[in-house]
Amino acid sequence: MSAxxxxxxxxxxxxxxxxxxxxxxxxxxxxxxxxxxxVCNGVSGRNTGLLxxxxxxxxxxxxxxxxxxxNKEFEQVAQELDVPxxxxxxxxxxxxEEERGRLEKLYKQGMENGVPGIRMINAAEIKRLDPNVDxxxxxHVPSAGILCPFTYTIALAENAVQNGVKYxxxxxxxxxxxxxxxxxxxxxxxxxxxARWVIxxxxxxxxxxxxMLGFGKYQPSRVKGEYEILDKKAGKYLSLPVYxxxxxxxxxxxxxxxxxxxxxxxxxxxxxxxxxxxxxxTQSMIEVLEKQGSKMFRYVKRDYYIRNYVGVFPTVEDPxxxxxxxxxxxxxxxxxxxxxxxxxxxxxxxxxxxxxxxxIAKIRxxxxxxxxxxxxxxxxxxxxxxxxxxxxxxxxxxxxxxxGEIYCRCECVTKAEVKAAVHNxxxxxxxxxxxxxxxxxxxxxxxxxxETRLTQLIQQELGKKKEEILLNKPExxxxxxxxx
Amino acid sequence: MxxxxxxxxxxxxxxxxxxxxxxxxxxNDILIIERERQLGGILRQCIHDGFGLTRFGETLSGPxxxxxxxxxxxxxxxxFITNATVIDLTGDxxxxxxxxxxxxxxxxxxxxxxxxCRERTRGALAIPGTRPSGIYNAGVAQSYINLFxxxxxxxxxxxxxxxxxxxxxxxLTLEGAHVKAVxxxxxxxxxxxxxxxxxxxxxxxxxxxxxxxxxIKGNERIEGVRVAEVGTDLKPIPGTEKDFSxxxxxxxxxxxxENELSLAAGAVxxxxxxxxxxxxxxxxxxxxxxxxxxxxxxxxxxxxxxxxAEALAEGAAQYLKRGYLEACDIPVETDAKIxxxxxxxxxxxxxxxxxxxxxxxxxxxRIEVRQGEHLIKSVPLPKALPxxxxxxxxxxxxxxxxxKIEVSVYEK
Numbered sequence: 001m002s003a004x005x006x007x008x009x010x011x012x013x014x015x016x017x018x019x020x021x022x023x024x025x026x027x028x029x030x031x032x033x034x035x036x037x038x039v040c041n042g043v044s045g046r047n048t049g050l051l052x053x054x055x056x057x058x059x060x061x062x063x064x065x066x067x068x069x070x071n072k073e074f075e076q077v078a079q080e081l082d083v084p085x086x087x088x089x090x091x092x093x094x095x096x097e098e099e100r101g102r103l104e105k106l107y108k109q110g111m112e113n114g115v116p117g118i119r120m121i122n123a124a125e126i127k128r129l130d131p132n133v134d135x136x137x138x139x140h141v142p143s144a145g146i147l148c149p150f151t152y153t154i155a156l157a158e159n160a161v162q163n164g165v166k167y168x169x170x171x172x173x174x175x176x177x178x179x180x181x182x183x184x185x186x187x188x189x190x191x192x193x194x195a196r197w198v199i200x201x202x203x204x205x206x207x208x209x210x211x212m213l214g215f216g217k218y219q220p221s222r223v224k225g226e227y228e229i230l231d232k233k234a235g236k237y238l239s240l241p242v243y244x245x246x247x248x249x250x251x252x253x254x255x256x257x258x259x260x261x262x263x264x265x266x267x268x269x270x271x272x273x274x275x276x277x278x279x280x281x282t283q284s285m286i287e288v289l290e291k292q293g294s295k296m297f298r299y300v301k302r303d304y305y306i307r308n309y310v311g312v313f314p315t316v317e318d319p320x321x322x323x324x325x326x327x328x329x330x331x332x333x334x335x336x337x338x339x340x341x342x343x344x345x346x347x348x349x350x351x352x353x354x355x356x357x358x359x360i361a362k363i364r365x366x367x368x369x370x371x372x373x374x375x376x377x378x379x380x381x382x383x384x385x386x387x388x389x390x391x392x393x394x395x396x397x398x399x400x401x402x403x404g405e406i407y408c409r410c411e412c413v414t415k416a417e418v419k420a421a422v423h424n425x426x427x428x429x430x431x432x433x434x435x436x437x438x439x440x441x442x443x444x445x446x447x448x449x450x451e452t453r454l455t456q457l458i459q460q461e462l463g464k465k466k467e468e469i470l471l472n473k474p475e476x477x478x479x480x481x482x483x484x
Numbered sequence: 485m486x487x488x489x490x491x492x493x494x495x496x497x498x499x500x501x502x503x504x505x506x507x508x509x510x511x512n513d514i515l516i517i518e519r520e521r522q523l524g525g526i527l528r529q530c531i532h533d534g535f536g537l538t539r540f541g542e543t544l545s546g547p548x549x550x551x552x553x554x555x556x557x558x559x560x561x562x563x564f565i566t567n568a569t570v571i572d573l574t575g576d577x578x579x580x581x582x583x584x585x586x587x588x589x590x591x592x593x594x595x596x597x598x599x600x601c602r603e604r605t606r607g608a609l610a611i612p613g614t615r616p617s618g619i620y621n622a623g624v625a626q627s628y629i630n631l632f633x634x635x636x637x638x639x640x641x642x643x644x645x646x647x648x649x650x651x652x653x654x655x656l657t658l659e660g661a662h663v664k665a666v667x668x669x670x671x672x673x674x675x676x677x678x679x680x681x682x683x684x685x686x687x688x689x690x691x692x693x694x695x696x697x698x699x700i701k702g703n704e705r706i707e708g709v710r711v712a713e714v715g716t717d718l719k720p721i722p723g724t725e726k727d728f729s730x731x732x733x734x735x736x737x738x739x740x741x742e743n744e745l746s747l748a749a750g751a752v753x754x755x756x757x758x759x760x761x762x763x764x765x766x767x768x769x770x771x772x773x774x775x776x777x778x779x780x781x782x783x784x785x786x787x788x789x790x791x792x793a794e795a796l797a798e799g800a801a802q803y804l805k806r807g808y809l810e811a812c813d814i815p816v817e818t819d820a821k822i823x824x825x826x827x828x829x830x831x832x833x834x835x836x837x838x839x840x841x842x843x844x845x846x847x848x849x850r851i852e853v854r855q856g857e858h859l860i861k862s863v864p865l866p867k868a869l870p871x872x873x874x875x876x877x878x879x880x881x882x883x884x885x886x887x888k889i890e891v892s893v894y895e896k
Contacts, residue, residue: 228610283612283698283720307607309615390580394587401584406519406569410744414582446605452627455634466634471617475704478617480731483633483659 005031005166007363008186008195010173010209012036013044014149015344016201017156018352019359024163026360026369031195032157032165033188035172035205037472038428040153040436042203044349046279046311048227048257048265050241051085051145052347055092055110055118062327064113066351066358071143077353081155082381083147084260090144091126093135094245100137102245107139117142132237132297144241146260149349150436151381154426156352159379161425163372169428170474173202176212184337197337199359204277204314206342215332215340218316220275221324223345225268226285229307231444234299235262242296254292256300261411261439266293266300268311279310306444313345327351329358331365339363382420382437386412407457408450410443418454422461429462431455432472455479489513489804491579491592493570493745496525498777499598500553501790505797507560511804515590516557516564517581523557523564524550525600526623527786529630532651534678538787549786575750575770594800597746597760597768597775598793601782603648604738606700611643613700616707622648622736629655637732641709642666643697647675647784647871649736654683656734663687664728667695667711669718672845674738676784676871696720697733706733739782749773756824757781763812763829764836765799766792771808774800781826781839784873788839795837810834814883819892821846823870832883839875840891842868848896853878855887868893 007023009016012034020032036042051074057064078085094103103120110118119140126135157167168190175187179194186193200209207218241257257265269285286308293300318325325343332340339362341355348355363369385396385403396403402416421437422429434440434454441447441454455469455478466479489511492499495518503516522528527535530546537543540552557564565583572580577595581588603621620628620636626648628634640661642649645668653663666684671694673680684691692711698720699710708729712720741759743751751760751768759780760768766776776796777789803809812829818840825840838853846868853860860882868874883889 229607279703280614280699280701281610281612286610286612302608302610305608305610306605308610390587393582397582397584397586404582404584404586405567406571406582409519409569412571444608445602446607448603448605448621448624451624452632456632473617473704476617477705478636479628480635480638483629483635 004183004194004196005029006195007031007197007199008033008184008193009199009201011201011203011206012039012157012167013042013201013203014040014153014156014349014352015203015341015355016199017153017160018356019199019201020160020165021156021163022353022356022360024160024165025372025375027372028369030160030165031193032160032167033171033173033186033193034167034169035189037169037430037470037474038433038436039157039167039426040150041472043311043314043345044149044153044203046309047149047346047349048268049146049149049259050257050349051087051147052350053090053110053115053141053144054113055106055115055139055141057113057347058109059112062329063347063351066327066354067347068113068115069354070350070352073353074145078147080377081152081159081379083152083155085145085147086260087143087145088240088258089129089140089142090241090243091129091133091135091138091140092243092245093126093133093138095136099245102248103137103139106246110139110141115141115143130239133242146241146258148260152349154437155379155381158425159377162379163375167426173209173212176209182336197363199339199341201341203344204312206314206344207316210340210342213338213340214335215330215338216319218319218325218342221315221317222273222276223313223315224271224273224278225311225313226281226289227265227267227309227311228286228289228293228300228305229309230264230266230299231304231306232262234304235259235264237299238264238297244296254289254296256293256297263306264297264299266297273312277312279312281308281310306446314343315345316343327355329355329362331362336366382417385414385417407453408438408440408443410445410449411439413438413440413450415457418457419461422458429458429464430470430472431458431478434458485578486588486590488515488590488592490515490594490596490800491590492516492596492598493573493579494518494525494598494600494779495523495564495566496598496600496777497527497550497553497786497789498600498779498793499525499596500550500557501793502596502598502776502797502800503562504553504556504560505794506801507562509797509801511801514562516562517568517570517579518564518566519569521567523554523566529623529627530651531630532655535786538785539790546786553790570745573745573749577749577772594772594774594803595749596796596800597773597779598777599742599745599779601739601741601778603735604740606735609737611697611700614703616700616702616705618702618706618731619700619733619735622646622652622734625652625734626655629659635659635661637661639730640664640732640734641697641728641730642734642736644668644735644737645673645675645680645691646736646738647679649734650675650679650683652734652736653689654687657687657689661732663689664730665689666691667697668693669696669714670694672870674871677869698725700733705731707731709733739778741779741782743779746775746779751775754824754828757826761828762826764827764831764834765802765809765812766796766827767799767803767809772803781824784871788873788875792839814886815888817888817890819890821893822891825891830883830889832885833880835880836878837875838878838891839873841870841873842893843870845869846893846895850894850896852892852894854890854892855884858884860889
């Protein structure tokens with residue numbers, strides 16, 4: 001690949017994809033360089049899927065400002081990008097006088113930040129909101145919501161691609177230098193690339209890219225969090241996210257969060273792991289989740305477990321204070337034509353588009369951008385058979401018989417949806433890629449029924465050999481070949 | 485809306501046997517609904533032999549066994565549709581089916597639940613470690629190899645000694661893979677003795693009892709597992725950890741009856757079997773909805789699935805003719821040594837077959853069926869294994885009109 005690009009965005013997570021989508025409003029040749037085989041494979045895909053309200057962050061921080069802005073506009077964003085989302089509110093519950101004191105402090109912070117509609121409520125009001133939630137008192141945060149981080153990131157990326165952005169997967173950036181013209185020369189796994197601008201949205205690896213670009217060193221001080229996913233059978237007993245009162249350091253213990261698709265997430269645990277990246281679930285944390293989680297929600301039971309996952313949150317230290325750094329969106333005179341985005345952990349999902357706009361504002365400080373007249377902010381998501389009423393189901397099958405063939409019985413995903421996912425416009429061909437786009441294999445049988453169908457269809461539709469079918473990474477092959 | 489006397493959900497061994505038997509009882513308006521492209525259910529992928537010794541008196545492969553029933557279904561002209569998935573079932577017995585020809589709705593007078601079971605997964609067990617590729621449930625691996633001609637790996641570890649895992653140990657070996665070991669968390673095998681013999685011993689595959697996989701390693705494809713010995717509490721014993729490299733992990737850690745549709749219809753499930761509560765007619769708490777086979781309780785042999793479904797046909801036929809069945813108010817309960825019992829309720833007016841499993845391997849023993857002081861039946865057994873289902877007839881003339889029935893095991 002040798003074509004010169006105007007803007008190279010490093011990282012195809014929710015922030016990189018939001019930057020890509022927002023930049024596609026302008027006439028630029030944009031390329032997103034993603035080291036994995038799909039978007040949303042790092043921090044963006046390993047979190048709680050919450051649309052944060054802004055109550056948890058201190059006033060006058062960039063993360064608070066971005067979060068509030070992102071929260072407020074999400075109805076419009078969800079509509080434009082066809083992303084399911086529910087402003088279900090959130091409860092932060094407490095017991096006893098000590099917790100009441102801490103909750104009142106948090107409530108005050110929320111009021112200062114201007115979080116709309118927050119209220120201290122009593123036990124009876126908690127029960128009215130959700131009879132399965134226990135607490136002597138709580139802060140009710142009506143502006144909080146839930147969304148699927150995969151669907152959202154995919155939607156941003158697809159809308160970017162519709163508006164001319166190119167995504168390069170399996171394209172880790174290993175070195176950055178300048179050529180004679182002063183443009184960036186990027187060493188990647190896919191070869192050399194030249195770009196006028198570089199935007200660092202590398203999430204967990206942003207500290208590395210930051211150093212390569214010349215923005216200096218940020219020390220990762222990461223937090224690992226383990227989660228458990230519960231069956232939809234448990235999901236029907238939880239209508240909104242429930243957090244315990246933060247501890248004296250302001251950190252939250254295990255919480256329970258319904259997902260937009262009807263499951264329940266239990267977690268995360270909190271473990272400081274420094275510089276490392278470790279996605280292995282541990283017996284001790286699985287036990288903590290069970291013990292702490294069941295205190296929050298009585299349906300945290302083994303019978304309802306369908307999967308666990310681990311997130312690593314990309315906290316970095318502030319070089320001056322050595323405290324956890326705020327979001328940082330920076331340019332530097334000695335590093336022209338680059339924007340460095342570091343320290344984006346929670347609430348990064350909520351803040352992605354506000355961050356993107358601030359990145360663009362930085363670019364426009366040194367370069368005039370021409371509007372892309374053809375930009376279309378509207379992206380349509382995949383038709384979800386399971387969510388249609390009977391009449392619509394009939395119509396879909398009449399239009400395309402593939403809708404009459406159920407591939408994933410747990411999530412009621414049809415062949416038509418799987419086929420559409422196999423031919424997604426980002427060109428992702430992994431089994432996990434199909435999963436995140438359709439929910440096939442995400443149910444209680446975990447692909448026991450549908451996985452053979454998915455892998456068959458990938459072979460048929462894309463002409464791939466058995467050995468070429470990948471779960472989610474270049475070496476994550478599914479099969480060793482034909483039976484002899 | 486289409487009307488049917490009987491809708492059978494699932495065209496596997498239970499559904500097919502029920503259909504044939506119902507037809508023999510002159511119930512003619514039957515529809516079998518099968519989600520796969522062919523009838524036969526899970527037997528299609530069970531190409532090993534050992535099926536049919538009880539039902540047919542000879543040993544058959546899975547496809548041969550199911551073909552006997554399929555042939556009868558075809559000869560008898562019983563209606564069936566394939567590539568058709570039931571997506572909803574109501575308590576009023578309206579069955580909604582997705583097919584390529586459209587969304588079919590059928591009003592049934594009786595519904596036979598014959599959906600079988602699914603495999604317990606890694607996620608349900610919450611096995612620690614990473615989430616690489618190369619981890620397969622035994623049945624999924626069997627499907628890949630036998631139905632899709634697809635080889636799943638070369639260096640294999642098997643977790644759990646369920647029958648499908650044992651069968652796959654042999655199958656993978658025959659296909660050139662190296663099966664390094666089978667680890668079973670319990671102090672005794674979960675699978676049948678004959679499978680331990682024919683699938684492991686005959687191929688020198690070691691079986692480690694009281695061992696469990698405690699961590700999965702590898703970031704892309706699985707690279708290995710950490711295994712530990714477990715104590716009587718089934719918890720790993722510190723200091724006994726060992727690492728095994730592998731590129732494939734096969735899980736054979738239990739089956740769960742597939743009852744999502746049963747629940748949608750309002751059937752109440754038994755926590756122990758994970759199947760519906762049924763009476764001696766195999767009727768669930770929803771009148772006119774019956775269940776048999778692995779959807780009701782996980783069986784050891786397919787022969788017993790067929791026999792159970794055939795027994796179900798009598799009650800279902802009677803329900804169709806009369807519109808109701810005798811009230812079954814006598815509960816059947818078990819002691820702690822018995823995992824579960826089918827049926828859970830009886831009328832006391834009819835002979836019935838009782839099915840159960842013991843929780844732990846037991847030597848010479850007797851099973852007693854009692855109503856208080858009154859002994860209904862005592863069945864001596866040379867031994868009892870959790871892997872093997874125990875079944876026997878209970879005669880109505882021994883049953884008192886009132887009082888719960890209790891089933892207990894007494895070791896000699």
